[in-house]
Amino acid sequence: MPAPHEATDAERSLAVFPAGSNGEFNFPPELATVLAGAKDAEVWDTAGNRYLDFTMAFGSALVGHARAEVTEAVVRQAALGANLAYITDVMLEVAEEIVRLSPACERIRFCTSGTEATLYCLRLARGFTGRNKVLKFEGAYHGAHETSLASFLPQKILDFPRPSPTCAGGIDQEGSVLVAPYNDLETTEAIIERHKDDLAAVLAEPLQRCTLPKPGFLEGLRAMTANHDIPLIFDEVVTGFRLAYGGAQEYYGVVPDLVAYAKGLGGGYTIGAFGGRAEIMDVVREDRLGRDDYVWMASTFGGNPISTAAARATLGIFRQPGTYEHLHGIGDYLREGLRNVFAEHQLRAQVMGVGPLVGFVFSPDPVTDYRTAKRGDGAKSQALLLGLFRRGIFVNPKSTKFYLSLAHTREICDQFLDRVVDTLPELPS
DSSP, rough: OOOOOOOOOOHHHHHGGGGGGGGSSSOOGOOOOOOEEETEEEEETTTTEEEESSSSTTTTOTTBBBHHHHHHHHHHHHTTTTTTSSSSSHHHHHHHHHHHTTTTOOOEEEEHHHHHHHHHHHHHHHHHHHOOOOEEEOOOOOOSHHHHHSSSSSSSOTTTTOOOOSSSSSSTTTTTTTEEOOOHHHHHHHHHHHTTTTEEEOOOOOOOOTTTTOOTTHHHHHHHHHHTTEEEEOOOTTTHHHHHHHHHHHHOOOOOOOEEEEEEGGGOOOEEEEEHHHHHGGGGGGGTTTTTOOOOOOOOOOHHHHHHHHHHHHHHHTOOOOOOOOHHHHHHHHHHHHHHHHHTTTTTOEEEEEOOOOEOOOOOOOSSSHHHHTTTTTHHHHHHHHHHHTTTOOTTTTTOOEETTTTHHHHHHHHHHHHHHHHHHSSOO
């Protein structure tokens, strides 16, 4: 008599998680897996399969998985308490360092994620200005809140500045969110000019996904918002500490009024932070309760000792000599390798990104914004991503953006490129 079937971990996962996923990593059922651990630039699953990781936990493990300095700092801190819900010595030290390194930050507060950080920036801007509307850029992702999801992945292409819903279940953003095309300064300026008296903020990723800003775009955005006294918010959840120690502000030389951080700051541990000009940040002071310009903000786990201990160790790693030479060098190496592979196999593709962020779109046309990216061959991209996963490369099957880290080497990138070559015959024509 055959023994009863014992469910695999993958089958158990499919039974309790929608599509066997906790969000976005939505593999076909036959490829579903359950991870068991990670170290440096590698992850492994409960079935014993090992993968070279090119997602790095949505980019949060910028120093590599289980980096020794970070792990040791967390273990030491755990014996002193996981959360005190108040300013601690380690939180203070990290806050002082961020204020020192970030041109935008005069004051700072901590939360637990990038979603919260950008949400609070928007709330502060609305409270400070007394206005309601926000301008964002089509295709930009700023977390899981309603403003971010407006025109993040729009399925209906509407005339600017009308927002398009990305998914069901959200609140209608018509009238409160304006949408502009990234890298189009003329159209953006016209929208701002028309709505300047109602705009609380302009929210932007300085580097939108992997699409580089055109020369003068960020500078123009800074000038026009300053001219109309509209707070400019930089979402540096991804670019912070990744392009330079001072983030995109340092790399591009443009300073916003408010800035949001998360991901790489925590060395793989959950963290969020937001800061900016003192006069804007001070609207959260509790002694202003009852005033029209008071904004409520608190976070049970924000700035907890475990996360800030990890952040303190992570910032120490970023300050080591050669950090940014490595991050930019390894990104340049992989981008050049991908361009060569696609050219040798006569595939029309755009390879994008800067520093340790690498993206691609199968398209003959340059990518400058969401609409030019959307013209790419999505079916071909997905086939490549799934083929890479089958060959031991851990990727997000819904994203053509790869995250590299301090743990990635040229040898790891060479293995990645070899498996790209092996996968190309499977791509649809």
